Amino acid sequence: MESPTSLTRLLDRLEAAKRQFGPSGQAGTAKLLRSLERRQFPDAASLIRLHESLLFFRAYPANEEILRLADRLLSTFAERVRRLERSGADLEPFEEPGVSGISGTAFSAIFSYDITRWLASRHPRRVDIDWDATDPSLLGPLLVRLHPFFGEDFLVEANIPYADWFRASKKGRGTDLEWLSSRLDQIPGELFAAAKLAVRWDLGDGPLTRSNIRLPGAREFFFHDGPLLRRGEVALSAELASPPLKTERLNRARGEQMLELARETSAMRYRELHGFTYGDPAHVIRAELGRGVEVFVSGVPPRHRLPLRAYHAGMFFKNGVPIGYIECLTLFDRMEVGFNLYYTFREGETAWLYARLLRLFRQLLGVSCFSVDPYQIGLHNEEAIESGAFWFYRKLGFRPVDARVARLLETEERKLRSKPDYRTPPGTLRRLSQGSLIYEMPGAKHGEWDNFDVRRAAMALDHSPFPKAVERAKNGAQEYEYVRLLQQDQRRGAAFRLPHRD
Numbered sequence: 001m002e003s004p005t006s007l008t009r010l011l012d013r014l015e016a017a018k019r020q021f022g023p024s025g026q027a028g029t030a031k032l033l034r035s036l037e038r039r040q041f042p043d044a045a046s047l048i049r050l051h052e053s054l055l056f057f058r059a060y061p062a063n064e065e066i067l068r069l070a071d072r073l074l075s076t077f078a079e080r081v082r083r084l085e086r087s088g089a090d091l092e093p094f095e096e097p098g099v100s101g102i103s104g105t106a107f108s109a110i111f112s113y114d115i116t117r118w119l120a121s122r123h124p125r126r127v128d129i130d131w132d133a134t135d136p137s138l139l140g141p142l143l144v145r146l147h148p149f150f151g152e153d154f155l156v157e158a159n160i161p162y163a164d165w166f167r168a169s170k171k172g173r174g175t176d177l178e179w180l181s182s183r184l185d186q187i188p189g190e191l192f193a194a195a196k197l198a199v200r201w202d203l204g205d206g207p208l209t210r211s212n213i214r215l216p217g218a219r220e221f222f223f224h225d226g227p228l229l230r231r232g233e234v235a236l237s238a239e240l241a242s243p244p245l246k247t248e249r250l251n252r253a254r255g256e257q258m259l260e261l262a263r264e265t266s267a268m269r270y271r272e273l274h275g276f277t278y279g280d281p282a283h284v285i286r287a288e289l290g291r292g293v294e295v296f297v298s299g300v301p302p303r304h305r306l307p308l309r310a311y312h313a314g315m316f317f318k319n320g321v322p323i324g325y326i327e328c329l330t331l332f333d334r335m336e337v338g339f340n341l342y343y344t345f346r347e348g349e350t351a352w353l354y355a356r357l358l359r360l361f362r363q364l365l366g367v368s369c370f371s372v373d374p375y376q377i378g379l380h381n382e383e384a385i386e387s388g389a390f391w392f393y394r395k396l397g398f399r400p401v402d403a404r405v406a407r408l409l410e411t412e413e414r415k416l417r418s419k420p421d422y423r424t425p426p427g428t429l430r431r432l433s434q435g436s437l438i439y440e441m442p443g444a445k446h447g448e449w450d451n452f453d454v455r456r457a458a459m460a461l462d463h464s465p466f467p468k469a470v471e472r473a474k475n476g477a478q479e480y481e482y483v484r485l486l487q488q489d490q491r492r493g494a495a496f497r498l499p500h501r502d
Contacts, residue, residue, distance in 0.1 A: 007046060010036055014053045018060075018347045021228045026062035033057075033069040037076075040083075044093040047080055051102055051211065052344045059321040060348055062224050067319070074212065078104030078205035098343050101210030101268035106202040108133045109270050113189040114277055116199055119267065120181040122260075123201070128175040130200035136162035142195045143169065145187050146180075201268070208264050215294065215320040216257070222292025222319060229291075231351035236396045239355035240441060244363050247287045250296075255284035258296045262315045265322045269342070273327060275313025278304035285364070289356040291349070292319040295326075297364070308458055309336075310365075316357070318345070326357055334449050335367040338376060346387070351396060358439075368441040369449050372398060378433030390432045391424070393439075401450040402435030 010032065017029050033054075041047040054070045061067035081104030085091060094105040101107075108130040111119065119127045139162045143150045146169040153160055170179050177199065184192060203209045250258065262276040279298040287295050297314035305311065309329040316324055323345040327338040339357070341350055358370055372393055378384040400406045408431055415422050424432075440446060 007039055007041070010039070011046060011049045011053070015049070018053070018056055021060075021062065021224050022226060025227075026066065026224075029057065029062065030065045030069055033066065033073060037069070037073055041080060042087075043089055044084060044091055047077075047084065048093060048099050048102070051077060052099065055210070055321065055344050056347065059318040059323055059345060060224050060228070061221065061319065064221070064223065067221060067223075074103075077102055077211045081105055097270045100270060101203065103203060103205045103209040103211040106200060107268075107270075108198045108200045109267075110196055110198050111267065112272055112277065113184070113192045115263065115267060115272050116177070116192070116197070117181050117184055118263065118277075119199065119201065120175075120177045122264075124175065124178050126202045126204060128177045128200055129180070130198040131163060131176075133198035133200070135196065136166075138195050139166065142187065142191045145191065146183065203268065208268075210265075210268055213261070213265060213322060215261070215317045215322070219292075219320060228347075229349040229352045231392070231395055234351040234355050234396070236355050236358070236439065237442060239352075239359050240362055242359060245287050245289060245356075245360055247285055247360075247363075250284045250286055252282045255279075255281035255298070258284055258286075258315075259298060261322075262296070262313075262325070265315065266325070273313050273325065274304070275300055275311060275327065276315070276325075279313065287360050289316070289353070289360065291352070293317065293353060293356070295357065295360065297360070309454065312361070312365075314357070316353070318348070323348070324353075328361055329454075330365055330367060331454065333367050333444075334369040334371060334452070335361060335365065336371045336373060336454075337361075338373065351392070355396065362441070368444040370398075370439045371449065372437040374433050374436060377437060378429055381433075384433070385426050385429050388424070388429065390429055390437075393437050396439070398437035398439045400432070400435050401438050405432055405435045408432060 014029070014032055014036065017026065017032065020026065036050060041050065051074070054074050057066055058070040058074065061070065081091070081094070081102065091105065094100065094102055095107040137160075140154050140160075143162065143165050144154060147165055150165050150169070153165070166176070170176065172179065177197075180197075205212075207213065259276060259279040259281055262273075262279070266273055266276055275298055278300050280301045281298075282301075284296055284298045287297065289295060293316055295314050295316040297312055299310070299312055306329070309331045312328045312330070314326045314328075315322060316326070322342075324339070324341040326340070329336040337358070339354055341348070341353065361367060373379075375381050376384060377390045377393060381389075384390075394409070400409055408428070412424055412428065412432070416424075438449060440449075
């Protein structure tokens with residue numbers, strides 16, 4: 001077996017190669033991958049390092065050989081995990097949210113009512129209730145509906161054997177979750193949610209794992225034979241003014257296929273999105289962003305539509321590999337953007353990708369103002385603080401709307417200009433994240449949306465009739481048309497008055 005020190009050096013070199021794209025920067029990567037293919041891995045941590053680097057190079061290959069090698073090594077992971085398990089190694093690191101979903105592993109999570117039912121129907125033999133991670137004392141209200149005599153025990157006894165009552169309730173064969181799922185049509189979703197049932201998902205080695213999941217269909221791969229695009233090379237204004245992107249509307253069957261892929265990809269990362277759980281398969285749009293990136297955007301049908309803002313979600317793929325998602329909320333010409341690039345791919349062309357996604361939504365919905373919620377830049381989000389997310393948006397041209405944050409930003413930018421090696425400390429980044437950031441298209445009225453707060457608007461609407469456009473949307477206007485109706489009402493002066501901050 002390769003010594004741990006030698007294996008660590010090889011993995012260090014592979015991770016460093018992510019930052020060495022260029023005419024000769026990837027010359028040794030294929031050789032490095034062949035060397036690692038022959039190595040034995042003594043623990044989960046080293047195997048995870050290999051996996052994440054392989055996924056990165058599968059999405060950002062310099063040439064066909066690296067793409068082929070990355071795919072080949074990723075296909076070996078179920079066996080590598082089994083080998084670790086036989087050796088007695090600790091497999092718990094595979095369940096961490098940042099890396100869950102690797103072939104051959106399993107993890108537990110608490111999902112929503114609808115996603116749990118969907119997983120139970122989709123993977124009836126691989127998904128089951130994880131009783132070790134479930135608090136049985138929360139099952140009481142649910143068991144009242146499952147067994148006619150449990151109520152007596154529940155009302156008058158102490159030390160109730162909840163799990164035994166569940167077993168007594170269950171009829172027939174199959175997994176516990178499979179049986180419970182068959183009963184959920186008669187049980188309110190609120191009772192299921194209150195039970196907080198943990199679900200264990202044994203991923204196996206099929207195509208639907210993070211190691212193997214790929215966008216279906218043949219494609220022409222994009223190879224990075226030159227340096228990756230850096231943030232300094234991206235001008236958001238230029239991207240937003242660039243020619244329209246190529247788009248197509250999928251038929252219903254393919255739309256459903258894409259939504260299922262998005263649900264799978266999200267669930268194995270402990271994530272759920274409203275637009276994937278309840279996406280409308282009849283309204284899925286595919287767009288090509290360039291450089292091997294495809295994005296699939298969906299709205300939601302009327303019964304799941306938000307009462308105030310238009311909602312869209314999209315998942316994007318690089319050379320067929322899912323690398324992140326975007327969630328957008330639109331009111332008039334203002335869009336709130338939630339952008340998440342999976343951690344594995346954050347050394348890729350993030351700024352360019354983000355700019356192209358905004359270009360797409362500008363094209364689809366005609367928005368002229370983009371807003372970023374404080375959470376995205378670090379409010380109660382330490383991951384965003386550690387990554388310096390505030391500066392990612394600021395260097396693309398976003399500005400703070402809060403006057404105090406704006407004054408602090410001026411001070412920080414003076415420091416950065418005078419001290420090239422200066423880095424904003426975490427405490428200051430937390431203060432900078434205390435308000436939203438906004439980007440206004442050229443020609444948009446400066447500051448028009450600075451004082452807008454959607455929650456205050458919603459509270460004001462609670463005691464007055466909904467605007468006509470909202471009523472039409474609730475009555476079934478298609479999602480994209482909803483935005484157009486809102487914009488028309490604004491131009492006609494029929495929009496409700498937006499509440500401003502005191």
